[in-house]
Amino acid sequence: MKLFGLIGHPLTHSFSKKYFTEKFVKENITDCEFLLFDIPNIKEFRNVLEQNPNLKGLSVTIPYKEVVMEYLDEIDETAKKIGAVNTIKIENNKLIGYNTDYFGFKQSLKPFLEISQERALILGTGGASKAVFYALNSLNIKCLFVSRNPKNDNEISYEDVNEYVIRNHQIIVNTTPIGTFPNMNEKPAINYNEITSKHLLYDLVYNPAETQFLKEGKQRGATILNGLQMLQLQAEKAWEIWNG
Numbered sequence: 001m002k003l004f005g006l007i008g009h010p011l012t013h014s015f016s017k018k019y020f021t022e023k024f025v026k027e028n029i030t031d032c033e034f035l036l037f038d039i040p041n042i043k044e045f046r047n048v049l050e051q052n053p054n055l056k057g058l059s060v061t062i063p064y065k066e067v068v069m070e071y072l073d074e075i076d077e078t079a080k081k082i083g084a085v086n087t088i089k090i091e092n093n094k095l096i097g098y099n100t101d102y103f104g105f106k107q108s109l110k111p112f113l114e115i116s117q118e119r120a121l122i123l124g125t126g127g128a129s130k131a132v133f134y135a136l137n138s139l140n141i142k143c144l145f146v147s148r149n150p151k152n153d154n155e156i157s158y159e160d161v162n163e164y165v166i167r168n169h170q171i172i173v174n175t176t177p178i179g180t181f182p183n184m185n186e187k188p189a190i191n192y193n194e195i196t197s198k199h200l201l202y203d204l205v206y207n208p209a210e211t212q213f214l215k216e217g218k219q220r221g222a223t224i225l226n227g228l229q230m231l232q233l234q235a236e237k238a239w240e241i242w243n244g
Contacts, residue, residue: 003035009038016231039064045071057090062177069084072085084101109202116198123175158188163194172190179208188213200225201225202225
């Protein structure tokens with residue numbers, strides 16, 4: 001039996017397990033299984049590998065997309081440039097890291113982009129935000145990060161997201177877990193009153209399908225997208241890598 005799985009913490013609501021289990025049934029793939037490895041510390045990653053010698057591939061989620069890179073034998077060029085890994089291929093006892101998040105995000109965003117949308121605000125600075133930045137950059141969209149603790153010139157605090165910033169960044173992407181089930185009443189602390197029909201709000205959260213962040217955009221006529229299609233596209237890309 002070929003094993004695939006997901007590492008992260010916490011994994012109470014995993015898209016991957018459901019997606020791949022249903023995929024195996026639908027496509028009559030009988031020799032594969034997808035498991036969840038909820039590890040409270042990245043140091044337990046080695047135990048996962050030792051205890052599951054049939055592992056062929058892993059997905060990586062919060063909070064390990066960056067720190068897992070230290071444990072890999074090789075990292076794909078794109079993942080290296082992004083600075084985060086969400087897919088690991090295990091081949092001949094070698095761990096090879098890839099990033100399929102950026103592919104999923106870019107492909108799901110492209111049909112909704114307007115020419116006038118030249119600047120983006122990225123809420124959050126974790127592993128997923130790096131893939132979002134890389135994808136937007138490749139589409140010639142200038143990005144500004146919003147962080148609770150800004151560390152450089154390309155990061156501002158939530159307090160600094162004023163009317164001018166919102167007005168001049170027509171794409172706003174939430175890469176944080178704020179608003180995820182069961183905390184569905186939470187939303188990133190930005191000024192939503194300046195959002196217009198010219199804006200596009202993208203939330204990487206997919207559960208619930210419409211977060212408070214997206215509802216605020218919808219009320220003001222903005223285009224809204226959640227992270228479900230991105231997850232589906234990145235999962236298929238990961239499957240391609242594992243079996244390529």
